[in-house]
Amino acid sequence: MRAIAVREFGGPEVLEPTEMPEPELRPGHLRLRTRLAGVNYADIHLREGSYPAPMPTPFVPGNEVLGIAEDGRRYIALSRGGGYAETAVVHRKLAFEVPEGIADHDAIALTLQGNTAWHLLFTDLRVTADDTVLVPAAAGGVGSLAVQLAKHAGAKVIAMASSEDKRRTATALGADAVVDSSTPEGLTDRILEAAGGPVSAALEMTGGDVFHATLAALTPRGRLAVFGAVTGAEGLVPITSLLAGSKAVSGFWLPNLYPSRTHLNDSMSALFAAVADGWLRPLNGPVYKLGQARQAHHDLAARLTSGKVVLDLDR
Template sequence: MQAITVRQFGGPEVLELCELPEPSVRPGHLKLRTRLAGVNYADVHLREGTYPAPMPLPFIPGNEVLGTSEDGRRFVALSRGGGYAETAVVHRKLAFEVPDGIADHDAIALMLQGNTAWHLLFTDLRVTAEDTVLVPAAAGGVGSLAVQLAKHAGAKVVAMASSDAKRRTATELGADAVVDSSTTEGLTEQILDAAGGRVTAALEMTGGDVFHSTLAALTPRGRLAIFGAVTGADGLVPLTSLLAGSKAVSGFWLPNLYPSRTHLNDSMSALFTAVTEGWLKPLNGQVYKLGQARLAHHDLAARLTSGKVVLDLSL
């Protein structure tokens, strides 16, 4: 089979297209002929060797796939690597059959990013209609879904995005107000102005100045959930700010839910239903060939993409 391998940590240039034997199927696992492989920031961190759970070299990147089983059924699945390949082996409890009527690209958008958005909002932050929610990278994979999920829950949604086009997309997805996140100067004031002076819950995945601006915008007893650190994780959470405002900061990493018997089953069922009902519309992003994995990683890291970015193995 053709696959992308990483033999040393580094930039996009370490992604190599090569020919490998197909993986063997282990008990409790499912073999899929890959149609789409999701491209995520987690893959970038794995490639760089900065992921919270690094993989030993060499490895095949890719933590989510959509493919067909040997009996012809469509599944989306989470994995620990192995996605950037024509054949993937995934654990059955992390594989979900795709209902008829849901397109491939829509289905894979729900897997890692949809589940992340769902559990950030409803498991971690426990968002309700009483909240004003701040969503960063609102035209991205997680952000575009989080805007719609929070809005459907009745919350007021303030979206951050770095370009006019992405801010227009966030508005079209249902955001009540938008903020220019291309500069951190005066960002806290921009957020508060857009939110009408009150932010009760926020997502954060950038780190650095954006994290501090977001934390400063939170109302007393506000909640902040961190699910990434694109610009780096250096620096300490200012304890005086937490104490003075009774603010809560939590970290979120989706794999911590994998052992649960209910969390992913419940969220996938809800996400599939939402797409079927038509009120949740995954934002389909750029599509690359398997051999263009380097370009996909470059574009994602350079913030040139929006929505769900995939490698299409049929191209």
């Protein structure tokens, strides 16, 4: 079967098209003929060797797929690698049948990024209608869904995006105000101006100066959920700032919810229902062929994409 392999850690050039045997079907698992494989920042970190749960090389990247089971039913599934291939073997407890009427591209957007947005807002931050929520990368896969989910919950939503086009997209998704996040200089002031004061809850996935600017924009007793560090910049959390403002900073990594399917069952049911009801509209991004995985990684890392980025195995 056709697949993309990483034989050594590095840049996009290490993504190599290859032929390999069909993966073995293990007990408790499901074999899917892959239609779509999601492309995420997690794949980039995995390729670079900086993922929280690194994999030894060689491996096939891709932590989410949409595919057809041997009985003809359509599933989305979360996995630990293996998605960039014509056939994927996934654990049954991390596979969810896609309801009729939900398009393939919409369903794959809900898999990793939809679940992440849902649990960041409602499991970690416990957002309610009383909150003002700051959403970064609001035209991206997680951000575009988080804007809509938070708005539907009644919160005031302040969206950040790095370009005028992306800020217009965030407004169209329902954001109450938008902030230019193209540079960290003066970012706290721009957030406070857009929000009309401090925000009570915020998502963060950039790291470095953007993390500190976001933390500074939090109200006393505000909550900040960190789910990535795109810049790769690590720094000390300013303890004095946390104490002075009674602020809370938490980390979130979706795979920590995998051992118990209960949380994912709840979020998947809610996400499917929201799309079926029409108020949640996944933002479909660019579609690449399997052999264009290098380009997909380059474009995502360079922030040239909006919405859900996928590899189409049928192309």
